[in-house]
Amino acid sequence: MSVIPVRITIALLASLSSGALYAADYPQKNIDYIVPFAPGGAVDFTGRLIAEAAPDVFDGHSFIVKNMPGGGAVIGQNHVSAAPADGYTLLAMTSSVINNALTKPVNYDLDSFTPLALFNLDPGVIVTAVDGELDDLQAFLDAASHDSVSIATPGDSTSHHVTALALAEEEGLNFRYVHNTSAALQLHQLMGGHVQAGFMSLGEAIGPVEDGSIRILALLDGSRSDLAPDAPTYQEVTGREFQWGTFRGIAAPAGLADDVKDELEARLGELLTSPAFVERMGEAGYRVDYRDGDAFSELLDGTAEQMLRVLPLLETGS
Numbered sequence: 383m384s385v386i387p388v389r390i391t392i393a394l395l396a397s398l399s400s401g402a403l404y405a406a407d408y409p410q411k412n413i414d415y416i417v418p419f420a421p422g423g424a425v426d427f428t429g430r431l432i433a434e435a436a437p438d439v440f441d442g443h444s445f446i447v448k449n450m451p452g453g454g455a456v457i458g459q460n461h462v463s464a465a466p467a468d469g470y471t472l473l474a475m476t477s478s479v480i481n482n483a484l485t486k487p488v489n490y491d492l493d494s495f496t497p498l499a500l501f502n503l504d505p506g507v508i509v510t511a512v513d514g515e516l517d518d519l520q521a522f523l524d525a526a527s528h529d530s531v532s533i534a535t536p537g538d539s540t541s542h543h544v545t546a547l548a549l550a551e552e553e554g555l556n557f558r559y560v561h562n563t564s565a566a567l568q569l570h571q572l573m574g575g576h577v578q579a580g581f582m583s584l585g586e587a588i589g590p591v592e593d594g595s596i597r598i599l600a601l602l603d604g605s606r607s608d609l610a611p612d613a614p615t616y617q618e619v620t621g622r623e624f625q626w627g628t629f630r631g632i633a634a635p636a637g638l639a640d641d642v643k644d645e646l647e648a649r650l651g652e653l654l655t656s657p658a659f660v661e662r663m664g665e666a667g668y669r670v671d672y673r674d675g676d677a678f679s680e681l682l683d684g685t686a687e688q689m690l691r692v693l694p695l696l697e698t699g700s
Contacts, residue, residue, distance in 0.1 A: 408646075412443050412445070413440065414445075415446060416458045416472065416473050416474065417429045417449050418451065419565070420563060420564035421449050423564055424668070425565075426449060426474075428474075428501075429447050429474045431663060432654075432659075435659045435662075438653075439649050439650075439653040456482050458473070459478070459488070460488060460490060463489065464635070465635050467638045469638060472633065472646075474631075475633040476541065477685050477689070478541065479495065480686045480689050484693055485697075493636060495633040496634045497631065497679045497682060498646050498678070499631055499647065499650040500631040500671065500672065502585070503627060503628075504668065505584050506541075506545050507584050507599075507601055508580075509599060510580070511572050511574075511596055512594055514575070514578060515578065519600040519614065519620070522599050527555060527556075529556065530557065530558050532557075532577040533546050533557045533577060533578070534568045534579075535559055535561050535580070536564055536582070539696060541628040542580075542628070543559065543696075544696065545581045547695040553622075565582065568580055569582075569586075573590070584601065584609060584610065585666070585669075588609055588666075589666075603615060629681065632650060643675070647674055651672065651674060655670070
């Protein structure tokens, strides 16, 4: 009997065995959690809440939050898309992945990632400085109809920029956009009176509202929120429906082995639905709306279709 087939058989068995042990032993080390935005925004903040809870669910191993801002989230997203698909590099995933892939010369698209979990759906809000000249939503609409209103965004092609473009198109409004490199800088523009208004998520706005720094002119959702009960919906004021928001989830690079994916999904599901995490999110103004990887994938596909419909606005807007 030839010794070569025996050696090949032994090698194959060893390979299969090590793969099984790898999945069973996951995780073996800390996990990089890439936030493709600067510190201080909602994606960064919620990522740090996840990192706080991670050791209890990941066998004592930590989530290492690494901020990689730049290019409207392109730098961080590109880093994760090119990282080894071993379960040790995760992305704080927002709709900017879709927007960037459709509007910028990037080396990735949705298929470059493995969606693992959605944990937050956050309705949009229109805000202004607490001492700003726009008293309410109607004043905002009147100003943008007859002249123009300066709008701060956290970056070109971000979900909040797209929201403003969509509203301007639907209502015939004139906006002058001031794009920033982070939500923190967007807030600074608003609080300093450098712009008249801005679009952000409710979760991002709650803290500054409670601090008396900004006011919510309208909530872009179907009903008022318990987090900001005094803020009217857009439909309440205008009689016209306009709902828009953002989401926050977690993804890995494409090509993740099924057993590692299953392990990650199970552990993330446990973390994101734990009473302690839900409570911490609620205290900060964020509602947990957990969905597993498959459900998150469906939402991503639907968001991509929606984005394709508004893509011409990005090409003609500023």
